[in-house]
Amino acid sequence: MIRLAVDLKGADRPQEELLPGVIRALQEDSSLYLYLLCDEKVISPLLSAAGADSERYEIIDSPDTVTNHDNPVEVLRKKPDSSLMKGISLCKSDPGISAFVSCGATGALFVSAIMVLGRIPHVTPALLCEIIKDDGARVCLSDCGANIDCGEDKLVTFARLAKVFMEARGRENPKIALLSNGSEDSKGNELVKKANALLRGEKGLNFIGNMEGTEVLSGEEDILVCEGFAGNILLKSLEGAAKSAVAHARKYAEALPEPARSVMLQDLHKVFLNYDYNSSGGAVLLGANTPIVKGHGSADADTLYAVLKIASDLGKNDLQQKILAEFA
Amino acid sequence: MIRLAVDLKGADRPQEELLPGVIRALQEDSSLYLYLLCDEKVISPLLSAAGADSERYEIIDSPDTVTNHDNPVEVLRKKPDSSLMKGISLCKSDPGISAFVSCGATGALFVSAIMVLGRIPHVTPALLCEIIKDDGARVCLSDCGANIDCGEDKLVTFARLAKVFMEARGRENPKIALLSNGSEDSKGNELVKKANALLRGEKGLNFIGNMEGTEVLSGEEDILVCEGFAGNILLKSLEGAAKSAVAHARKYAEALPEPARSVMLQDLHKVFLNYDYNSSGGAVLLGANTPIVKGHGSADADTLYAVLKIASDLGKNDLQQKILAEFA
Numbered sequence: 286m287i288r289l290a291v292d293l294k295g296a297d298r299p300q301e302e303l304l305p306g307v308i309r310a311l312q313e314d315s316s317l318y319l320y321l322l323c324d325e326k327v328i329s330p331l332l333s334a335a336g337a338d339s340e341r342y343e344i345i346d347s348p349d350t351v352t353n354h355d356n357p358v359e360v361l362r363k364k365p366d367s368s369l370m371k372g373i374s375l376c377k378s379d380p381g382i383s384a385f386v387s388c389g390a391t392g393a394l395f396v397s398a399i400m401v402l403g404r405i406p407h408v409t410p411a412l413l414c415e416i417i418k419d420d421g422a423r424v425c426l427s428d429c430g431a432n433i434d435c436g437e438d439k440l441v442t443f444a445r446l447a448k449v450f451m452e453a454r455g456r457e458n459p460k461i462a463l464l465s466n467g468s469e470d471s472k473g474n475e476l477v478k479k480a481n482a483l484l485r486g487e488k489g490l491n492f493i494g495n496m497e498g499t500e501v502l503s504g505e506e507d508i509l510v511c512e513g514f515a516g517n518i519l520l521k522s523l524e525g526a527a528k529s530a531v532a533h534a535r536k537y538a539e540a541l542p543e544p545a546r547s548v549m550l551q552d553l554h555k556v557f558l559n560y561d562y563n564s565s566g567g568a569v570l571l572g573a574n575t576p577i578v579k580g581h582g583s584a585d586a587d588t589l590y591a592v593l594k595i596a597s598d599l600g601k602n603d604l605q606q607k608i609l610a611e612f613a
Numbered sequence: 614m615i616r617l618a619v620d621l622k623g624a625d626r627p628q629e630e631l632l633p634g635v636i637r638a639l640q641e642d643s644s645l646y647l648y649l650l651c652d653e654k655v656i657s658p659l660l661s662a663a664g665a666d667s668e669r670y671e672i673i674d675s676p677d678t679v680t681n682h683d684n685p686v687e688v689l690r691k692k693p694d695s696s697l698m699k700g701i702s703l704c705k706s707d708p709g710i711s712a713f714v715s716c717g718a719t720g721a722l723f724v725s726a727i728m729v730l731g732r733i734p735h736v737t738p739a740l741l742c743e744i745i746k747d748d749g750a751r752v753c754l755s756d757c758g759a760n761i762d763c764g765e766d767k768l769v770t771f772a773r774l775a776k777v778f779m780e781a782r783g784r785e786n787p788k789i790a791l792l793s794n795g796s797e798d799s800k801g802n803e804l805v806k807k808a809n810a811l812l813r814g815e816k817g818l819n820f821i822g823n824m825e826g827t828e829v830l831s832g833e834e835d836i837l838v839c840e841g842f843a844g845n846i847l848l849k850s851l852e853g854a855a856k857s858a859v860a861h862a863r864k865y866a867e868a869l870p871e872p873a874r875s876v877m878l879q880d881l882h883k884v885f886l887n888y889d890y891n892s893s894g895g896a897v898l899l900g901a902n903t904p905i906v907k908g909h910g911s912a913d914a915d916t917l918y919a920v921l922k923i924a925s926d927l928g929k930n931d932l933q934q935k936i937l938a939e940f941a
Binding site: 518519522549 | 747761762792801802803825826828829830842845846849850851852853854855856858859861865866868873880881
């Protein structure tokens with residue numbers, strides 16, 4: 286049985302709109318057991334009405350909600366009854382829970398995860414996300430924004446966390462590239478040059494060298510390692526450029542006769558989503574004592590379903606045990 | 614009269630293929646005087662045959678050529694008879710030359726510019742390039758790759774160089790943004806946080822705050838300031854994403870009947886070029902004692918013509934004098 290803690294509050298949409306994602310996940314995956322952090326009086330009758338098996342979930346009533354306006358550090362003290370804090374506390378008290386899933390406030394989620402759950406010894410937690418390459422394959426960006434300034438040894442940790450993650454996602458011996466301003470080992474800022482040397486010497490990592498921004502979507506890498514600042518610039522530039530190029534192509538689509546018009550518009554939408562990591566299942570914080578799977582704040586029931594599926598798959602693949610073994 | 618030194622060698626195409634760009638520039642702009650660094654026996658008869666006015670140019674015979682395979686630092690000693698080194702030396706001996714124009718080896722060009730020409734006192738030279746935003750306006754990226762690691766005071770220098778450059782390009786009181794991982798002043802790595810504080814306090818700069826990668830193509834900025842490493846990641850990510858999105862849209866274009874097909878294909882090509890700074894006139898190195906205007910290595914005669922036009926416009930606007938005044 287895979288047990289997940291699921292925060293239904295704090296997202297842009299109300300908990301009852303996200304609930305169908307939970308119901309679908311329970312229906313489709315009989316190995317799932319969910320702890321639902323939500324308002325019991327809102328969610329309980331809806332679950333009963335939907336015929337959900339009450340042996341497969343437990344509602345943990347959480348009257349308070351953390352929002353993006355809350356100071357992440359103050360949340361620990363000020364909002365103990367929030368769905369976020371109750372979920373984190375539950376994971377701390379029960380290490381057998383495979384992951385904490387939330388579409389709520391990112392900053393507060395990660396700060397409380399690290400401060401309350403605690404870190405795996407000698408591991409700096411990293412934020413990982415997947416983007417889709419031209420050939421449809423996923424590439425994992427590690428770190429994509431949690432560690433804005435860090436040393437070269439941290440980049441090796443990010444590489445190893447991503448390696449275990451991608452293996453749990455089904456990729457064998459994943460190819461690891463290091464984001465730089467040129468593909469040669471001699472290229473890069475001081476951090477990247479030192480990280481390149483460390484990665485070249487590291488055992489058990491399939492390091493393929495430095496990679497430029499132009500190559501990310503067409504390259505052979507499974508993992509792209511970078512400091513959070515550079516990762517964030519990369520991710521958001523890709524998103525911005527895809528948005529612009531697709532908007533431009535859209536005007537041609539608008540001029541097409543149906544059904545070509547609808548097909549092209551849907552397809553362009555999909556292209557854009559490829560570069561929007563929020564749509565492709567969210568980001569994952571690894572390195573704390575429970576993995577955190579974060580859906581986008583604008584998530585709907587389908588997004589939550591997709592995020593639950595990822596969290597469940599990671600649980601089935603013993604992700605956290607494998608991380609512990611990697612860093613043992 | 615605007616005098617420019619023009620390196621016709623070291624690009625992917627041979628000098629005689631680039632020459633029509635020179636001839637067109639001379640024909641269209643009667644205020645131009647060009648020093649042509651090239652093989653005299655190749656170029657001289659072609660210029661005469663084209664009826665070019667011999668009072669408007671001087672050929673400086675340069676038997677040697679610098680390539681991307683040359684070590685930039687060794688070029689100074691090993692290739693004094695190259696078009697690149699002869700051009701740089703000419704600019705050093707004659708500060709009235711408005712700019713040095715080249716489509717040759719980038720590294721060698723910038724190293725010799727800084728080492729031979731020398732820097733303006735207290736100025737760290739920066740590499741500037743322009744990309745086109747969604748609304749067709751140009752945004753100047755400063756620095757886009759020359760200064761990979763630098764301190765916050767350098768970012769202020771890059772902002773001021775870009776300000777003078779954009780004013781010379783016709784933009785009044787240009788809006789300056791700082792590339793970061795979030796738009797709030799509190800966001801950024803340590804460098805960006807310190808640079809933000811300096812830029813907020815700097816007089817004469819129209820600083821509008823931090824900007825995320827997603828906003829670059831749709832924002833209101835005229836200038837985007839960043840360390841060369843981040844600038845390079847941004848520039849190349851935009852290029853890679855546009856390439857992918859356009860390639861994807863192209864398959865729809867291929868299916869259209871003519872003339873719609875050709876129109877869309879040409880237009881998509883244009884979208885891609887918008888994100889390829891090499892196509893939009895090249896990059897400019899400012900802060901050395903002569904401005905350097907660099908066309909792409911794959912330049913053809915049209916590219917060289919466009920680059921000469923930019924260099925000539927900058928000369929007419931007294932760019933170098935204005936830079937000296939800005940940093941006096």
